[in-house]
Amino acid sequence: MADERENVGKIYAPRPYNVIGKSKPRIDGREKATGAGKYCGDLKMPNMLYGKLLQSPYAHAKILSIDTSEALKIPGVIDVITAKDVPDLKYGISPARWDENILCIEKVLFVGDKVAAVACLDEETCYKALQAIKVEYEPLKPVLDYRTAMDEDMPQIHAEYERNINTEIHQKFGDPDEVFKNAYHVRTDTFVGQRTYQSPIEPHSAISYWKEGKLTVWSSTQTVHYFQTYIARQFGLKLGDVRVIRPLIGGAFGGKLEPTGLEFCSAILSRRTGRPVKMFYDRHEMFAHNRGRHQGTYEITTGVDETGKILGVRCNFLLDGGAYTSLGIATAYYSGGLLTLTYDFENYEFNLRRMYTNLPACGAQRGHGAPQPKYAFESHLNNVAEDLGMDPIELRKRNTRKADTITINGFGIQSCHLDECIDKIVEVTDWEKKRKEGMPKNIGLGMATGSFVSGAGYPIVRSDYPHSSCMIRVNEDGTSATLYSMSVDIGQGSDTAYCQMAAEAMGYRYENMKIVAGDTETTPLDFGAYSSRQTLMGGWACKRAGEEIKSKILETAGFMLNLPPEDLICEDAKIWSRSRPKVEPLTFEEVAKKYFIIKGPLVGTGVYSPPRLGGYYKGAAVATSPAYSFCAQAAEVAVDEETGQVDILHAWDVHDAGQIINPNLMKGQVHGAFAMGFSESVYEQVLFDENGKLINPDLTNYRLITAKDMCKFDNYLIDATDEVAGPWGVKEVGEGANNPTMGAIRNAIMDAAGVSVSSLPITAEKVWRALKEKKAAEKAAAGKD
C-alpha cells in the first residue's frame, strides 16, 4: 500500500477544495460492508407473493397453446398469467424499433423468452407451478449464426424486418476509398468479438405493489426514470401514478438499464391479486435474459502516408443483436461513432449491420458498443505499425486527438490530454528501454488508447426535460443537509460523489450530508446511471443547487454580521469576512437556523441540460457528449509457449478524467474496468449449443477472472481540470477505462508470443494453436531451404 500513497502524492496536487478531490468514505460503505444494507431481493412486505417467469425452452417456436389449469390447482399458486392477460404494446429503446412484448404472443424467439408468469405464496411453489404449465410449441428452424442470418434460406424472425436485418448504418465522411488510392500503405484486418455478459453480482429483482390506482415498483435498475416511463406507458398510467424506487444495487454494467419483464409481470400480478409481488431471476435466468455485449465481426481498412499519418479509415461491421433490439440501436451507432475520438483523420466510412438471431438479445455493456471495435482498431493499428516498421507508440502519437478539435463525424472535443497520457505510459512502462533492449523471451508489452462520452448528448427517452436536476434541503438547525436526486448509485459511488459535490458547492461538510436518491416520487428528475453521465451532468445540478444554498447562507450571514454578502466566504461550514479577519466567524449551522426562522425551509435546486451537440446526418446524435475522457493503457504479459497460457504481469492506466471528485472511487472504477476488460480479453464467452441453448449460464463455466488472475495495476492521472463543459472540470472515468483494455492485452500477447489471435477471447488454446501453426510453418520453410 505504501507505493499507492506515494502515487497519490504525485498525482493530486493541492487544490483549493475542501470536499472534492478527497477520498471521503462511501456514504453507503458501512451498511454494505456489514450486510445491513437492503437490496431488492432482501425486501419483504406484509402479504407479499413470490413470482417467476416461465422461459421458453426453444430458440424459435410457435406457441400453439398454453394450459395453466394444472398449475393453478397446486396449493399455494395464487395466479398465472400469459400474453392474453397483459398489454400487447411492444416496447424497446427506440420507438422505431419497439419489438418486444411483455409476454410472447405467437412465437418465442430465443431460449429464455418470456412465456408466462406465476405468483405463489412462496418461492418454492413458483418452481412447481412453472413445471405444471403445459405449453404446446411448434418448433421452427432457428437462426443461430449472425453471419448467415441474412441468407435467403433463413427464416425471418420478425415479420417487419426482412432478411433479419435489425439495423443498417452507412455513414461516410470524406472519401476513404479515394485516399486509399494514393496512400503509402493500405491494410485491412478483420477481428472477431465474442458475446459476453455483465454478470452483476446482484441478480435482477423487482417488487410491484398496485394499490388504489397507484403502482409502486422497487427494482434493481440503473435508471428509475426510464423504468417509470415505460411502465406507465404499458399500463396507460400517468407518470405521476407510477413510483419506481431503487434499493441498493449490486452492480449493473448496462445490464439493468431496461425493463426485464419482471417489472411488468409483477405489476400485473399485483393488480390481479391485490398483493405485493416480488419477482427475480436466478443466475441462469440472468444469462438467458442477457442483454450483454454484442458479438461482432469487425473489418477495418486504414490508409497511411509514409510518416504513419492516418489518411482514411473504413469500417465494415456485422453485429449479432439477438432476438430483440434491446439497446442495440445505440450499440450499433456507438460501435463506429466512437472510433474517431482518439485519432484524428479526415476520411471515414462506417458501415454496419445488426442482425436478428434466435439468441438472447444483446444490449449495453460497460463501454457500450465501443470496446470490441476499439480492440479491433488498436490491434489493426499495431499491424499497420509493424508493416511500416514503426513503433506502435510512434504511429499513435502521429495521429493523436488534440484539444479544441472536432471529429470528422461531428463531435466537439474541448479538453484532451491524450498526448500526455501516452507520454506518461511510455515513462511508467519504461517503454523505450524495453523496446530497444528487448524483453525476456515470451514476455511482451502492449498498449492502446481509449476515450468515452461523459454522458450522452441526447436522452434515451425523448423529451425536453433537463438531463439532471436535484434539490438540497438543509434541516432546520443546519446540522444536516439532504440531497434529493433521481440518480442511481449502482455501486460506482455516485451517492458519495454527489454529496461531495453538493457539500463543496454549499461550503458545507460531506460528513453532514444525507442523500435520498433513485426514487421517482421524492426526488427530482435525473436520467440515471448510463453512458457515464452522472458525475458530469448530475454534478452540474449538485453544484448549482449547492451554490443556491450558499448564496442564501451568505445573504443571511451578511444580515447577521452587518456585512455585505460579497465580503463573506463560506467554506467547511464556516462563514467569515474577507475584509475583517477579526470578526468572529459564524457557523453554517447558526446561519442556516436563522434562515429557517426567518424564511422557512432552506432549499436549493439545480438543473443541467447539455447544449445542442453533433452534426445533422442520420445517427449524428449517438456518441455526442459535452466532454470526453481520454486514456492510455499498457499491459505486460507472459505467454507460456508450451500451453499458450497468458499471465498478466503488470498493467498501467493513465487517465485524463478531468477533476477527480473522489480518488478512491476513481481508482475503483479504473481497476474494475481494467479487470473486466482483461476478463473479456482472455476468458469470458457466452456459449450456446446447436439448439441455441446456453451451455455455460453459471459462474463456474462462464469464467470471470478471479482476484488471483488480476495483476499489479497502477493508475495515474493527468493533472488537468480544464474541461469547461464539466463542473469543476470533471469528466467520466467508469466506461472509458475499459475502452483500450482488450486492444492493449491483444497487443501485449502479440508482442510476447509473436503470434496474432484475431478473435476474442484470446484463450490459451487459441494462443497454443497459433504458436503451433507458427512452428509448423517455420519447420516447413526450413525444410524448403
Next chain:
Amino acid sequence: MYLPDFDYYAPESIGDVCRMLTEYEDSMILSGGTDVLPKMKNAVLAPKTLISLKRVILNEPGMKSISYEEGRGMVIGGACTHNELVFSEVLQSKYASVSHAAQSIAANQVRHAGTIAGNIINAVPSADLPPILIALNASVTLVGINGARSLSLESLFVGPGKTVIERDEVLTEVVIPDQAMTGSAYFKYGLRKAGALATVGVAAALQMEGNRILDIRLAFGAVAPVPMRAPQTESFLKGKEATEENLEAAAAIAHDECKPITDFRASEEYRRDLVGVYSKRAIRKAIADGHR
C-alpha cells in the same frame, strides 16, 4: 434452482449410516454437500433421503483426522475437508503434493466444506485428488454392513460418476502407504487461476537413484472417463536417466496414451498436448522437490 423436499437423518454411528443407506431407497450421504446440494438444486439429483455424517464424525474421530500410523502409512479420514488437507502439518511434511492438489480445488469456500471422500466417490473425471492419490498408490477403506474392506483407489472407478462402492458402504479413510517413491507432484491445468475445474490434471510419483528413474507412477485426470494410469509412459521411463530428451519422448508417449475428449473447455488435441507438457513438469518437480 430450489432444493427439493427430502428426508434428513443424522445418525450417530457408521453402522447406522450403512443400515439407513440400505433401508431407505434412493438415499445419499451428505458430508460436505458441495456437490450433492448444487446438483439437487439444479435437478440433476433428487434423492429422497439425505444421511448426514455430522454426528458420526463426533463419535468416530478417525473420520476427521489426518495422521501417520507406523506400518500403515498416512491415514486421512474420509470426512476431512480439502482445507484440512491443505493445512495439515503431518501431510505437508510427508506428502505436500497432496496438500497442493487439495489447494487447487475450486475456491476457498468449497475447500472449507468439501471432503476428500466426496472428491473421490463422485468419480468426476476432473477431480483433483484421485490422480495424486493413485500416483502414490493409495487405498481406501470402505465400511459396510458386513464390515470393512480395503481397496486400491485405482480400482475404485468404473466410469464417470460410477464406482465399485456398494450401496451400504461408506468411504471412511484414505491410506497412502509407506513407499520407496522419493518424490511426487500434481499439476493442474485450469482455465483460470481459481475456481476452475481441471481441464487436465497430471500426477507423478517416482523413485530416483541419482538421475535415474527407478520407478514411476503417472496418473491423469480429466482425459479419460476415469482417472487413468499411463502404463506405456511409465514403462518407457523406468530405468532411464531423467534427461530432457527422455522427458520429451515420454511426453510424446503420454500425449498418445491419454484418451481425452473435445468439449467446450478444450479440444482433444489441446488436452493431449497439455498431458505431455504437464507430465514433464510434474516429473521435473517430483525429481527436484521430492514430495514437497
